[in-house]
Amino acid sequence: MLELRDVRVVFDGFHALDGVDLTVPEGELRFLIGPNGAGKTTLIDVITGLTRPAAGTVTFDGHDLVGRKEHRIVRLGVGRTFQTSVVFEELSVVENLDLAACFRRPLWSLARRRKGVSQAVEEALTRTGLEELADRSAGVLSHGQRQWLELGMLLAQRPRLLLLDEPVAGMSREERERTGELLTQIAADHTVIVVEHDMEFLRRHASKVTVLHEGKVLVEGSVEQVSADPRVQEVYLGRKPSDAVGK
Structure with a gap:
């Protein structure tokens, strides 16, 4: 459903995204994690048309998204939330x-x-x-x-594709659990990408995880595979390889 190839975004010489390749099939609940400044929100901004990449392609259901207006991308079936809740x-x-x-x-x-x-x-x-x-x-x-x-x-x-930027930030434990159940239900008939920092929430509800670091995809895989990868433990979790996620 969603495919990014060699996507690059540069802000005043800083490479926010540096050759990102990402494929998300229809019906998947994908979690996107990484340290601050890794490029997670920038990636969502590129998909939704808020930021135009310096290079690369972004394709949703066969439609090229690069250069399209934000409202036209929404009409194609792409929706997002932001880190700060926006309601009237x-x-x-x-x-x-x-x-x-x-x-x-x-x-x-x-x-x-x-x-x-x-x-x-x-x-x-x-x-x-x-x-x-x-x-x-x-x-x-x-x-x-x-x-x-x-x-x-x-x-x-x-929408057919939902992009959620830190949906459980600031929530109580009970609210996080309810949100996790809600995301699982939504993923039954939508494709969902979740940007998240809460590792406990990730372990409980993620199936496929993509880790970004310094504007690049560091590793992808199941929660178990990502948790065991020493690169993830070092650059994202700040742990030694022996300190696996979940211990």
């Missing part, structure tokens, strides 16, 4: 979801008052577990609930 606090949960789903409707329909909510909004409410909070203002939600609402807003757009 003065609107209710259901209004936030309905607004996110608007881009699927023709302009003339937006001026007409609608009765009830769309199927996409109902599905997003159910999947995120926010049904009982549907009429509550987004401004009073807990941190975890706001993150779930943002994820629901993404789902309401009916």
Whole structure:
């Protein structure tokens, strides 16, 4: 579904991405990890059109994404969240979801008052577990609930590929567990790439992991393979090869 070849991004002489090759098949839940400055968020920015690479190709479902406007990439079926939750606090949960789903409707329909909510909004409410909070203002939600609402807003757009930037940052243990279950459910009918620093969360929910370091792919594999790789332990975890992840 997603393929990057020799992608390079340079900022004032700094190589944020330095020849990245990445392939993510349809229906996979892929975790992307690496130390600060490794290029994780830059990689997502390239895929979503926020940053244009200096070189390389980015292909999604046969479509070349390089040079496309952000909104056109969204319409192809690519959606993302950011490290900081972005919701409209003065609107209710259901209004936030309905607004996110608007881009699927023709302009003339937006001026007409609608009765009830769309199927996409109902599905997003159910999947995120926010049904009982549907009429509550987004401004009073807990941190975890706001993150779930943002994820629901993404789902309401009916994307095929979801790019999630640190979705459990700042969450309680219970909220992280609920989010892990939610991501597993979503991955059953979507392709999902998760940028994450929480290693406990990674061990519990990841299947395939890509490690970035200094703008390059350092290693890919299962959690067990990545955990056992001495390069990962040294450059990302700051451990000696004998200190395997999970011990």
